[in-house]
Amino acid sequence: MPTSVVDGIPTRYEVTGSGPPLLMYSPGGFDSRLENWADLGIYRTTRVLAQLAERYSCITFDRRESGLSGGRVERIRWSDYVAQGAGLLRHLDVDRAFLMGGCVGCSAVLALAVAHPSMARGLVLYSPAGGPRYRMTQHARFAAHASFVRAEGLPAVVELARSTTLSFTKDPRVGPWVTVIRTDPAFATAYAARDTAEYLLIVESMSRLLYDRDTVPGAEPEDLMRLDVPALIVPGQDASHATSAARYLEECLPQAEYWDVPVAGQTDVTAPAKVLSFLDGH
Template sequence: MATVTVDGIETHYEVRGTGPALLMYAPGGFDAQICKWSELGVYKRIRLLNHLPKHYTCILFDRRENGLSGGRVERITWDNYVQQGLGLLDHLNIEKAHLMGGCMGCAPVAAFGARHPHRVLSMIHYWPVGGAGYRIGSHQRFARHLSFVEENGLQVVVDLVLSHDKNFSADPRGGPWGQPIRNSSDFAQTYAALDVPNYLLTARGMMSSLFDRDTAPGAEPEDLMRLDIPTLIVPGADGFHATSAARYLQECLKGSEYWDVAPEAQTEATAPARVLEFLDRVT
């Protein structure tokens, strides 16, 4: 695994395979790291990384605030995640790439396409997050963290995070900067010394920016409707990956392909072949 600094934040990444570039935004919510492509839910079952690197240069990375990548306390928006991927492409001297997102990784893929369409060969949205349940659950997670900070202060957050290895989804009290706290004692010390009222405003602003709708987040529908980027959408069907979110992307992205297959039929025998068929056709 290699490291590069993007926008002042350390990014850990890995390049596998040969062929056209495929930038992959990992699944896993607030635990989005390279290993989730092989260890998490549907991705563990379909084993994409056993197949895609044989045909494409897969650029994998720990999203900022996740895994071994660094972080910074600020009002994070989808554009911040776009900047990380764009900076990684620039570092690797790649002008254009296919983009693939899994789960919450689909939102920065949509934002990337809307902001920098000239850098995008195609987009794949695999189990995009979204739906009313997803928005409500995300707001509840932030609310629990904010209440914990108000009641206990930021040093107690640091102490809690260092007492276990749970991510923001598993223990919302620790907040979205838990992993950088574990990764760096300097970050933890700076975090604990932050002004609490300003921190609360920052975290509330982040929540409002990322989870502002009951459809698939990431980009405004008017921006998506203007795109002419080949797109494949693979739906999920649960409380975090509502099928309605995938259908919303299909509605907004003209000419997109919607693989209308139930989750249980998405297997190693079917899913990698469908993704590769799409990529080969649009490359």
């Protein structure tokens, strides 16, 4: 698969199918790999990527610090995920595209649409991650990593990361840069040598900045209310994808279409057809 340096970070991506461009921010939390569109949970059972690619140029990519994309130790905000997606579109000479997010990818889609509304032809927000339990889980994950760093040090993080295949989501001790540690020896060496106190300031502020509310993070509600872009919202229904989060987006987005179908009714027949109907209509 091709790799492009976007915002100074190597970004692994793939373009599947043909037709109008559709930039797809992957689901999967801190393991947001492009393969998740075909292999993970409801995206696997609905076969949404395969069916969308029959009529659209689907641009999938490994989010920074995921899969085979690179990363940087810095206080990551949603604007950094915006820079990656917008930069990838520019690399592909795409001025305007549909934007689709799954799970946590919805937050990046919203942030990109607010920052660059002229780039957004329409939004598909599939099972947006959010809700009070989601926020609590994310904060606890960062806290567990910080606790491990205080007790064992950054060289121990590198050692642990190399001794397992678990992601930050599955084992918080390995931290949000675990995939880059595993794939980039120079990065791992520099990571282990960082000042621990400075690193902890970065990690603890990331948690607060990224997960700052009990609904969908990524963009302020006042900015969403001014966003003149059509949006399809497909609700989730669990602790990390609260239905209340999807309803919040319906309330905030002036051109929202809410697909009021429970997860059990989102099948390989119904879900891709609904998304295609929305895209074809805009």
